[in-house]
Amino acid sequence: MIAKVARWLLLAVPIVGIAEVGAHFWFRSRPPTFSEWESIREPVLGLGHLSAPVIAAPAWASPMVRKALGDERMPLAHVAHADMDRFEHAIEVSVLGERSGEVSGWTEESKATFGKFTFRVLKNPL
Numbered sequence: 001m002i003a004k005v006a007r008w009l010l011l012a013v014p015i016v017g018i019a020e021v022g023a024h025f026w027f028r029s030r031p032p033t034f035s036e037w038e039s040i041r042e043p044v045l046g047l048g049h050l051s052a053p054v055i056a057a058p059a060w061a062s063p064m065v066r067k068a069l070g071d072e073r074m075p076l077a078h079v080a081h082a083d084m085d086r087f088e089h090a091i092e093v094s095v096l097g098e099r100s101g102e103v104s105g106w107t108e109e110s111k112a113t114f115g116k117f118t119f120r121v122l123k124n125p126l
Contacts, residue, residue: 039114040093053091054093057098093119095118
């Protein structure tokens with residue numbers, strides 16, 4: 001009887017390990033929840049560059065970033081910009097490892113990670 005239980009326990013350990021690895025990848029690839037979006041306000045404000053536009057990557061995240069940061073940090077003039085050439089700096093808020101094409105080629109001055117989010121302060125090379 002004890003040998004039978006021991007065999008089942010030896011089989012259970014790898015099964016639980018495989019399930020745990022699968023859960024890790026599933027949770028890691030999920031987009032942030034609404035409450036997680038709300039938590040980005042203070043870290044983004046702490047980056048400085050208050051005149052720099054905030055860019056979301058991927059683009060579908062822009063409304064969530066704007067809702068979390070508010071109109072004073074993401075004014076319509078920044079959100080509805082024609083191009084990024086007129087700005088010296090930009091702050092990119094990234095989830096799921098995405099990068100914004102609007103600021104490709106810009107120099108990364110600093111980078112911070114906060115939960116599922118990555119914040120980059122970028123400098124325009126022009």
